[in-house]
Amino acid sequence: MAAGKDDEATDPSPTSNLSPPTRLGFAVKVLGRPGLKANDARRWQNGPHLSVSIGFLDAIFDYLAETGIRMYRISSDVAPYVTHPELPQFHGQIEECAEDLAVLGAKARRLDLRLSMHPSQYIVLNSPEERVAASAVADFAYHAAFLDALGAGSEAKIVTHVGGVYGDRPAAIDRFVARYSALPEAVRRRLVLENDEISYPVADTLLVHERTGIPLVFDILHHRVNDPAGMPPEEACRRCTATWPPGQTPKIHYSTQRAAEREVTRRNRTTGERTVGRQAAKAGQHDDFIDPDDFVAFLAATTDLRYDVMLEAKQKDLALLRLREAIADAGLRWRIW
């Protein structure tokens, strides 16, 4: 650890060698307070609506303000069925809620929130199937329209992956590049690309960046699971953050890998009896919380970089709050929200 308590005595300046202000964010679901929902998740038969989700988000923003969290990923399902091909009655929700969205967006700016979205794994731009690719375009357009309706700035990104390989990686990358280039400007100015844990490591996303200019989100867990080039994480992070245009703060995804095996308490469904057992975890699963030592070491190794951090931990905002405590307890002077 390069910037722990031990440095305080020798470091004459309280502000030298610090990372610039860094945001810590979490994704979608709030666990720290009961009753906060991320989106109207009712089935279509019951008439779910974006207007309900907006009310939920308003309450979540209040919670973010109270906890001092200034980065948050909005659920991609915030407007239910808005792109469902067989439910056209849902397609106008953003227009229907334009005023409420503008008000909500003003609140986000007042609270200095950096917002983002992350379409599901089923949104695949580079699919050989035109139908799949077309629905991906429509889904991205919806995400962009939503963030635009909030009046969100250029920092509010839509995060996606390259997609599938289909047995021919160069051709699959070519398709991504071609389809990306044909996207509406409203989508292209928000879309960013993240390395994934199966198909496209950082080296591949860098190739796509070189051909498209699309900024890269570095995901450290995916990198640790899928790194055939053997690139050190700090270097991979450095190369990804360097893809962002001047004036925009890069972001990275940070999470801790769940141990290969863990102790779990199982409850017998009929008897209610509790037993302690061991449960296998697959490589690449997110752990409940963030390993603070690992995180601090990574920060220390990248103090020359500027980036915001989206945490991906099962315990969501609880993991963020715990990590923030650990950083403070370590005596670090990084300013992290």
Next chain:
DNA sequence: CGATGTCAAGGAATC
């Protein structure tokens, strides 16, 4: 009320 069923998608692995 607790338990079980349902939903939603595309890719990859397996056969």
Next chain:
DNA sequence: GATTCCTTGACATCG
């Protein structure tokens, strides 16, 4: 070519 798994929680319904 068809099937299964992956992932996931909340909703919805059943008993």
